[in-house]
Each structure stands twice: as C-alpha cells, then as structure tokens.
Amino acid sequence: MESKEAALAVWRAFATRDPDRIRAVLTDDAEWRAPARNATAVALGVTDHMVGADAIVRFIVADYPRLFCNGMRIDPISLTADGDRVVFEQRQSATLANGRDYALDYVFIFEMRGRRVRRIREYMDTKSGYDQVFGSAPATAIV
Template identity: 30%
Template sequence: MSSSDNKALIEQYFEVIQGRDSSRDLPDFFTDDVTWRVPRSNPQITPNPRVGHAAVMDLLHSGVSVYEAGSMSLDLQPLIVAEQQVVAQFTMRARLANGAAYINEYCFVFALRDGRICAVTEYLDSLAQSTQGTWEK
C-alpha cells in the first residue's frame, strides 16, 4: 500500500478507537501475527511484547477497563509517515474507573503490511501512568 493509504488506515484506526467510526471493527485492523510492545517500565503488561492477534486484542480490551466509559479523548498530532511505518503522537485525557483524572503523552510507531497493522511500539510516560493510579487494582 502507498504511504497515503497507510496514513489513512491509521487515521481511521484512531477514529474507530474513539467511537467516531463504526464502519470497521477494531480487530480487522491487525494481522494475525501482530506484536504490541509497551515500555519495559510498565510491570502491568505481561508478557511484553504481546504477540499474536488474540494477545493484542486482550491487551487493548484490558486497557479499556481502566477508564470510565466514554471519558477518553485524544489530541492527535499530525501523523508522520515513512513508507510502511506511521508515527502517531497524541495526548490522552480520560477519567479513570476510580473517578480520578488522567492525562499522558503517547507516541505509537505502527508498522503496516498489506493494509493492516503488523506491529506497534508504544511509548509513554509510565511514571505518570503509575502515579495517576492506572496500575491500581
């Protein structure tokens, strides 16, 4: 796929995860062998990386329960595209399930193959994530 197709795919991915596009289901964005890596400083994500479609879907669904339903908003910066990679920087704001406010900066590096996401490397401030209560059970 072209760089512009890959950019459009990731733009649509962010629309879907924010509930603004229901034309495609979240699992359809990922290859069967997808990997998702988070910072090693986050002890809550094991194994790391998550490998395979089912493992990545489990990771994404478990993350949703941390936040109050409907409270998440993303301030997505312009995407950076280089052939089969797309970089997305964004600020996420949400209310945690315990009612506390959450804000953090993220950077996702997406690798794409044949019109689907085959790898994600996620960067964020894991200290801020921890001190704001996202790791509390």
C-alpha cells in the same frame, strides 16, 4: 499516503471496541509492545507485550475498559508517515476506574503491512503515568 490512511483506519477500528472490526485491521501475527511494567499494564495485571491479533483484541475490548471505564479522549498532536511506518503523537485523557484524572502524551509507531498493522510500539512518560494512576499507593493491580 496509503500507510497513513490505513493507520488512521486502525485507530477508528480500535475506537469501535468491535472485536471483528479490530481483528480486521491487524495481521494475525501483530505485536504491540509498550514500556515494561507501564502503569496501565500493572493496574490491569496484564502484559506490556501483546503477541497475536487475539491478544490485542482482548486488551482493547476487555482489559482497557476496566481501567478507562468512561472512555478515553484522544487529542492528536502530530501524524507522520514514511513508507510503511506511521507515527502518531497524541494526548490521551480520561477519568480512571479509581476516580483519578489521567492525561498523558503518547507516541505510537505503527508498522503497516498493506492496510493492516503488523507492529505497534508505544511510548510515554512512565513516571508521570505511575504518578497519575497510583499516586502514593503501591503499584499493583487496581481493577
């Protein structure tokens, strides 16, 4: 149960967009890996593999809001914990900076080290993500 509560605290910290609160729930060597060339990374012109707490903080505080400028609605679907691994299944929806609607199911796997997250693996339907972000336009940085 401790890992589940710690992982929920990570999401709460992310939602604040406060760099110090976010950094406090990450290990210094934290990593976040998403599918290669996913639509969010391409649209923002950023990497799909963040290494280090500073890179993750920068993504959440500075990069992410450029595309999801009106925030992101997160609807939990399921939450499972086994030892130091916590799996979140959720639907995320937003209006993008280019005015397009966005709604996609995600799975996040958090590997916890105590009350901090050490590794995040992110999965989603990349084809649907591209269709929603870019439509028929070329997949390039848009913000």
